[in-house]
Amino acid sequence: MTNEKNSGAEPIVLGALHGAYGLKGWVRVQPFQGTSALLGSKHWQHVLPDGEVRPVELEKAKLHGAGIVAKFQGIDTPEDAAALRGAVALYRKDFPEAEENEYYWVDLIGCDVVNKEGQSIGQVKGMIDNGVHDILNVKRADGKEVLIPFVEDYLAEVNVEAKKIVVDWDPSWD
Structure with a gap:
């Protein structure tokens, strides 16, 4: 997902288009993080290289x-x-409901991070997928x-609603 906080007014880019697949107009999509949001919604948007956004009518999508x-209508x-x-x-409103203990990156970005003792660690600037697990990229007050x-x-x-993440972490660890 994008590493910028999103108000919901702009679509959130979730994957890149990577050319044709097969002979019937299917297209390859490389997701940036997971597949649940894309596979769970029919309200896809096509973001052109110049930034223009066009709705596309999704006929089918599947893991590959x-x-x-x-497969898009008309392709x-x-x-x-x-x-x-x-x-x-996708627009944020079109994301499927996250499962318990699952979070969309866009909802974590901007959250305040504190440790169990209430000491501020900083604010989530972005997320990283290292292939094994996700990593919070937290910007401290000192930059x-x-x-x-x-x-x-x-x-x-x-707590996504309160924009707060509590961690078992010492602020001096970097």
Whole structure:
């Protein structure tokens, strides 16, 4: 997902278009983080390289290896699919409901991070996927950044509504 806080007025870019798949107009999509948001919604947006956003009518989408293949209304040939450039996005309102103890990155960005003792660590600037687990990229008050694994061992509480994450972390660790 994008690493910028999103108010919901702009679509959130969730994956890149990577050319045609097969002979019937399917297109390859490389998700930036997980696949649940894209596969859980039919309200995809096509973000052109110049930033223009166009709604696309999704006929079908399915997992294919580490990515997704999708079929859009009106895209019926490999040439049509190959001509698609840019990315795919969703408006925040179109995300499916997250499961218990699952969070969308866009909802974590901007959260205040404190430790169990109430000491401020900083604010979530972004998220990183290292292939094993997600990592909070936290900007401290002094401008330095600290990386905190977003795993159960370090998480005490995540409250998206209050924009607060409580971690088992010492502020002096960097």
